[in-house]
Amino acid sequence: MHFGKRALSFLLISLFGLSVIISGCSSTQNLSKIEEEANLKAGVNDYSNSKNLVATNTLKEKVKIDKVNLESISSSLSRFVPSYNEKSTMERDEVMYKVIEYLNTPYLWGGTSKRGIDCSAFCQAVMYQALGISIPRTSLEQSNVGIDVAPEDLKFGDLVFFDTMNKGRVSHVGIYLEDGYFIHSGSKTGVIVASLTSDFYSRTYLKAKRVIE
Numbered sequence: 001m002h003f004g005k006r007a008l009s010f011l012l013i014s015l016f017g018l019s020v021i022i023s024g025c026s027s028t029q030n031l032s033k034i035e036e037e038a039n040l041k042a043g044v045n046d047y048s049n050s051k052n053l054v055a056t057n058t059l060k061e062k063v064k065i066d067k068v069n070l071e072s073i074s075s076s077l078s079r080f081v082p083s084y085n086e087k088s089t090m091e092r093d094e095v096m097y098k099v100i101e102y103l104n105t106p107y108l109w110g111g112t113s114k115r116g117i118d119c120s121a122f123c124q125a126v127m128y129q130a131l132g133i134s135i136p137r138t139s140l141e142q143s144n145v146g147i148d149v150a151p152e153d154l155k156f157g158d159l160v161f162f163d164t165m166n167k168g169r170v171s172h173v174g175i176y177l178e179d180g181y182f183i184h185s186g187s188k189t190g191v192i193v194a195s196l197t198s199d200f201y202s203r204t205y206l207k208a209k210r211v212i213e
Helices: 005-023 033-044 066-074 086-101 118-132 198-205
Strands: 147-149 159-160 170-180 181-186 190-195 205-210
Touching: 066 147, 086 205, 118 170, 118 181, 147 181
Parallel strands: none
Antiparallel strands: 147 205, 159 170, 159 205, 170 181, 181 190
16 A cells, blocks of 8 residues: 555654654754854764764664554555555655654764664665665755755655755755655754744755655
């Protein structure tokens, strides 16, 4: 069974609530002054020095959701599922499986695994592991690939970029899901679903790119 738009929206709302409960903190909270100063000194797009890796999330449990769970959820919501192009539907499913697999992974600056991952590595991993699409390593580099997308034209899988450091340039990235929600690896939350309409992300939003054909 595939994810339809309404089924996906229902699942996103559920995941949003679940991830907030487990993480115990808000995904819309800004970086603390200490974190901001540390990131500015290290450089948000420089991962060459492994000694600078800093974990800002100490989550003790992850959501246990696999393909069987998701197929069961999707099946129960099948009456809400509209028809989609088979290829695009399969792509949505693969991205969602991978997204939920990473849900609540702790944030680790420079991290690239499920033990700890930063925002750009998360997007890079999902795009490659789910769809075989290769994108650059850093958020700044990722913002220069793909096709520009206007906010009103955002679709599932688009990359959304933010200026979270107030530096006038891209410093954060996430993956757009549906109905104003996106998923990202936040420095205070780890991998979590957040809303583009929140005060922080609506204020720091810069642009979006489409890398899925």
